[in-house]
Amino acid sequence: MLALSLYGVFLILDMRAIHGQIEDEKIRESLGERPYIIMIGEVEDHAYWNLVRDGGKAYAEAHHMYLHYMGPENPNPNDQRDLLRQAIDIKPDGLIVQGISDTFIPLINEAIARGIPVVTVDSDQPDSDRISYVGTDNYAMGQAMARDVLSHVETIKAGVITGSETNDHHQLRLAGIESVLNESDQAEILSVAVSNIKRVNAREKTYQMLRDYPEINVLVGVSALDVIGMTEAMDVLGREDIYVVGFDTLKENLELLAKGRVDTLVSQQPYEMGMRSMDVIRTILDGHDVPEMIHTESRLVRDVTQ
């Protein structure tokens, strides 16, 4: 019975893949000379990834290219890798992929070996054969966040909510934070929990963390929706005495900054990442060299008018 229903699930997945492939072939035929680019992000529909996608699509429209954005329905590295697998088989003219872990390296290398230029976006795999990376310097910004905390809080007892335990760019941010805080005898990280880039998880994990460690006086959010969940948990517990710093200047996060609920945000340029990664692909297709690393602007924002 179980085997039968599993077979059904795989059949549906297979049919979807085939259907997707046929759709893609149809799109290709209608494109004529326009290069067909596939971008694979962390999720299909997400406030941050929609900006990356939109930047890429705007570039495609302006430069006579076509961009197909794909991402798993929910963040899941295995599903994301499956999409990469399917994308390679479609043999697009270029691939832009969030390189979240080294398990992506064999596929990235296979794409390159099959003549498909690959650019990583938002999260890099420098040990792969990818041609270029476009995104934030994640380690440096982790360090910048921690220095911000050091310069505003005297004795630090920190709780960290990170997007994921396995995504390399989140790990780089965390390593940057730890490298600075561990140097100081005034700072201690009491707990680290994972939100899986979901606001509801960030809220629940923060709530539990503040129950377990009421002495926490600094909360650090490593991915885009973490500060929202963190402040929601603080509201439930009536905690206003916590210094909050976190990633991304998405609209809701900026509102929290304006209200003084969040002290510092780290800005990234997701829209520009989409545009620049497409521009890199265009340049490669035109036969020109591209830089191996393009760090898009990222800085600390403490004032919404900045």
Ligand code: BGC
């Ligand atoms: C990261 C993205 C991630 C997003 C999730 C951002 O800070 O750069 O990789 O998908 O947060 O909320």
